[in-house]
Amino acid sequence: MEHPDNTNKSGIGCVSRRSFLKGGAVVGGTIVLTGIPGMEGKALAAEMTHYPRMLIGRLSELKANKPVKFKYPDDGKNTNSVLVKLGVPAGGGIGSGGDVVAFNALCTHMGGNMSSIYKPADQAMGPCSFHQSTFDLTRHGIIIGGHATESLPQVLLELDNDDIYAVGMIGLIYGRYDNLKG
């Protein structure tokens, strides 16, 4: 519970989450603090991440349940990804049926490459050839079974007429500490 006067037992002023949020303003991707004693005008290291906008396919060329491979957000290590039209609505799906999605294809357990292991009957990626993890592509790549504990990183998509662009990611690519640094 928030202390009524925002002061802890030591007498040192503390800042509630609400007043912190009220006291911060986002300016050009950096949070500038205001209204916090001793912190006015200081910038918090909270740079926003900027992913490339990359053309990865054309809607009219996709065939249901035939994944197309691509690399994102760069051509480096562990960026093997697949774009697939599932034929059923999916979380984050684009197109008239909301069924076109894309995921990084490296298993989040120990990095097994699943870019050629898609199961159309279940709209699932896997089972991974290493330890059998399988991921549900209709529900943001959540784990169905196996050793992995993290969902597959989903590539965020935008549709511009017939062109499909990758514009960002949710989740961390296996083997990277930052998706934008190989």
Ligand code: FES
């Ligand atoms: S690396 Fe895929 S289940 Fe272990």
